[in-house]
Amino acid sequence: MSGLHHPIDMGGAVTVLKLRIYTLVFCVASAFLGSGAASADEVKVMISGGFASAYRYLGPQFEEATGDTLATVWGPAVGTAANAIPVRLARGEWADVLIVVGYALDDQINAGKVVSGSKVDFARSAIGMAVREGAPQPDISSIDALRRTLLAAKSIVYPDDANGVYIRSELFRRLGIEGRVESKSHMIPAERVASVIANGEAELGFQQIVELLPVDGVTVIGSLPAEVQRYTVFSGGIVANAKNPAGAQALIRFLSSPDAAPAIEGTGLEPLTPKAAD
Incomplete structure (x- = not known):
């Protein structure tokens, strides 16, 4: 995808x-x-x-x-x-x-x-990642690639829902990077993650792919690797x-x-x- x-x-x-x-x-x-x-x-x-x-x-x-x-x-x-x-x-x-x-x-x-x-x-629905349209498309095709991409990112956002809690409380921990991305990752309480990415307010955004796709101005890179995926x-x-x-x-x-x-x-x-x- x-x-x-x-x-x-x-x-x-x-x-x-x-x-x-x-x-x-x-x-x-x-x-x-x-x-x-x-x-x-x-x-x-x-x-x-x-x-x-x-x-x-x-x-x-x-x-x-x-x-x-x-x-x-x-x-x-x-x-x-x-x-x-x-x-x-x-x-x-x-x-x-x-x-x-x-x-x-x-x-x-x-x-x-x-x-x-x-x-x-x-x-x-799988959790996916999006970047601003036209921005470089990082690799998240494997656990190691996802880890490298998140460590290199300047900012990361995710939704204020069960999937966002999973990303903040479990995904980062399973990748072994929770302490290293804490200061640059944020939950978005009142706006679409894709809109924040499209506006250039953050570099990487996580959300269900079905919620990312309808928003103009972003490119959906793909879904999380199977080992750390969370389906709705x-x-x-x-x-x-x-x-x-x-x-x-x-x-x-x-x-x-x-x-x-x-x-x-x-x-x-x-x-x-x-x-x-x-």
Whole structure:
């Protein structure tokens, strides 16, 4: 994934993909309707940001193939803000599908808000590194190369989230450089890491690749070596108070299908279902 700038162009595969989507969701919905579920034309989705680019690309294709409408509610996957998904569900707000990071979905399954057994993993997101567009591209292809690059850097930034905590508290320690990079590495609490890099305020930035790619003015060098990588998994499940479980299941099946994998990959995520054969 060296030198990535933007997601891939999916234009040539759209017609075939739409046909496959139609066949897939028709079969899934028919199975549910045959078991007595009521037909509905809206699927309400609660979703947090990490899977957003893939969802925004694939959602309209799902709607066109099925005739259903996706009603989307956005909010943080965790936390106590009024719009946070756990808060919405706790106060009884309904949805058909929940798409969030895997551990947050597990929390809602344990709380009885998502149907047990309905969880499906869609994709995982690797931590990557970015530099300002046009800047020299350092080597991070191995543990030793990553260590040398970080020691040579003038400044390093990472996000104020679980991945940032991992970088600060574990990655630097595992590389044996925590004391040597402490003074030049900083957590970014209120701004995108990629924006800080694009503005020239820092030399190197770490964040999930899916969050780095959409920002202009940076080049994504690649992902961390496998030995020190930390993945974030994005998953979907059927909400316990779903009004359209057939539509929910159809959407989940589609987003986890081989035909959806190329678009997911194009947003910087790693699909957990192999691509369909041509």
